[in-house]
Amino acid sequence: MRTWQVQDVMTVDVLTVDEDTGYRTVVDLLTARHVTAVPVVDGTRRVLGVVS
Numbered sequence: 001m002r003t004w005q006v007q008d009v010m011t012v013d014v015l016t017v018d019e020d021t022g023y024r025t026v027v028d029l030l031t032a033r034h035v036t037a038v039p040v041v042d043g044t045r046r047v048l049g050v051v052s
Helices: 023-033
Strands: 038-041 047-051
Touching: 023 038
Parallel strands: none
Antiparallel strands: 038 047
16 A cells, blocks of 8 residues: 655645735635635745635
């Protein structure tokens, strides 16, 4: 039986937004990319939170 690793199921091309991104823009991005959540990052790409 195969042991799964995180790399086997993770998303590589992650959509992110910054904290100044407008709400409507986030909704449009989520809809267009068919995802249910997006990380919010700062200028150094540190995750500040998640919008879902």
